[in-house]
Amino acid sequence: MESEEDIFLEMFDRLPRQGPGKDECTRKAYSMLSDLQESPHILDVGCGSGRQTLVLAEISKGHIDALDLNGLFLDDLNERARENGFSENIRTFIGSMIELPFEKENFDLIWAEGAIYIMGFKEGLSYWKQFLKKSGYIAVTEITWLKSSPSARARSFWDNYPEVAMGTIEEKKAIISDIGLDFIGSFVLPEKAWWDDYYVPLEKRLEEMKIKYEDNPVFAAIAEETYAEIDMYRECSDDYGYVFYIMQKKE
Ligand code: SAM
Numbered sequence: 700m701e702s703e704e705d706i707f708l709e710m711f712d713r714l715p716r717q718g719p720g721k722d723e724c725t726r727k728a729y730s731m732l733s734d735l736q737e738s739p740h741i742l743d744v745g746c747g748s749g750r751q752t753l754v755l756a757e758i759s760k761g762h763i764d765a766l767d768l769n770g771l772f773l774d775d776l777n778e779r780a781r782e783n784g785f786s787e788n789i790r791t792f793i794g795s796m797i798e799l800p801f802e803k804e805n806f807d808l809i810w811a812e813g814a815i816y817i818m819g820f821k822e823g824l825s826y827w828k829q830f831l832k833k834s835g836y837i838a839v840t841e842i843t844w845l846k847s848s849p850s851a852r853a854r855s856f857w858d859n860y861p862e863v864a865m866g867t868i869e870e871k872k873a874i875i876s877d878i879g880l881d882f883i884g885s886f887v888l889p890e891k892a893w894w895d896d897y898y899v900p901l902e903k904r905l906e907e908m909k910i911k912y913e914d915n916p917v918f919a920a921i922a923e924e925t926y927a928e929i930d931m932y933r934e935c936s937d938d939y940g941y942v943f944y945i946m947q948k949k950e
Contacts, residue, residue, distance in 0.1 A: 706918050708771055710904055710925070715896040717747035717772070718813025719941045720840065724888050725754040725812070728838045728943045731884050732808065735759075735836060739807035742766065742830065744796045744823075745814025749776030749789070750896065755810060756785040764801065766792040796823065803829050811839040813941070820866070821874045824946070828880065831948045837880065838945045843868055845887065849938035856931050857939065868942060880946040888941040898929050 701709075711717045739761040743752045746765035749772070755763055767773055773791040780789045794800045796811075797818055809831060815823040820841055827837060842857075844867045857865050866874075868885060875882050905922050912918035 700915065701912075701917055703917055703921065706908075706912070706915075706921050708769070709908065710901070710921070711747075712771060713748070713775060714900045714904060715748075716750040716813075717897075718840075719888060719893040719897050720751060720812045721888065721892040721896065722750070722754050724840075724886075724892055724943060725751045726758060727886065728945055729755065729758055731945045732836045732838070734834065734947075736807055738762070740764075740805065741808045741810060742799075742801065742806045742827075744799075744809060744811040744827065745817060746772070746776060746791075747813075748772045749779065749791075751810065751812045752776060752789055753779060753783055753785060756780070756783075756788040759808075761788065761807075763789045764792060764806075765789055766794050766796065766799070768793065768795055797826070799827070799830055801830055804832050805830055807832055807835050809835070809837045811837075813840055815839045815841055820871060821878065824875065824878050824880065828878065828948060833948065833950055835948050836883070836946065837948075838943065840888065840941045840943050841871065842939060843871060843887075843942040844938065845940050846938055850935055853931065853935040853938040856927075856935075865939065871942070871944060875944065875946055879949060881949055883945040883947055885942050885944045888943065890936050890940075892941065893932055893936070898932065901925065902929060 739759055741761055741763045743763055743765040746752050746767050749765055752763055752765045770793050777791055780786050809827050844865050872882055
């Protein structure tokens with residue numbers, strides 16, 4: 700029988716992206732980096748199949764090191780980079796965000812869409828900061844409470860996300876300040892960033908897999924969890940959202 704990991708990989712393989720996001724949001728966040736040097740050296744952490752990596756390659760004209768734990772996603776990214784003429788700009792690395800295989804003070808910009816939750820917002824920023832050059836930028840998206848009193852339903856669903864509370868924008872800003880990064884700005888991703896390239900294709904994939912894995916309990920458990928997450932967002936999208944946070948290293 701397939702393992703959980705096999706099912707997860709099949710669920711996300713060749714989808715447009717593996718988390719909420721939108722090309723226009725990647726562009727907007729990038730436009731907020733006012734002092735970024737030309738042809739920057741960028742690290743894209745937890746790049747997945749790299750929808751945002753391709754946008755960054757196009758707008759930055761720089762060099763991007765795209766890192767993910769999962770080689771299948773990187774194969775997909777390498778193929779898309781070739782098709783779009785960005786093979787020279789994008790290098791992929793199989794590796795972990797918690798032990799980056801790079802020199803310190805190496806990057807002008809560190810980017811992470813939908814991936815910092817794996818380490819935790821505070822832990823990720825504190826660790827990745829060392830890999831930025833002087834005055835380098837960090838831009839991440841992270842799920843965030845949009846209200847100080849979210850509904851009980853949403854709170855109980857996300858209570859242990861991932862191990863610590865999700866936090867509001869103000870709470871995230873306090874963490875950024877504690878870490879010693881300059882807060883440049885933030886914005887909430889629109890609801891379509893959850894649907895168009897993420898939940899809609901994911902639901903379609905689940906429907907296809909349902910036929911193939913009709914009596915498979917591993918698939919049934921994962922599908923149930925995923926549908927519950929999608930339903931939660933359908934009902935409670937006022938309570939939480941993905942937020943882009945843009946920061947700069949002071950020294
Ligand atoms: N950035 C992509 C996007 O927005 O479509 C992917 C986001 S997906 C939610 C999180 C990604 O983090 C996955 O591609 C997963 O393989 C990767 N990942 C999980 N643990 C990791 C780790 N320890 N180090 C690096 N990448 C990791």
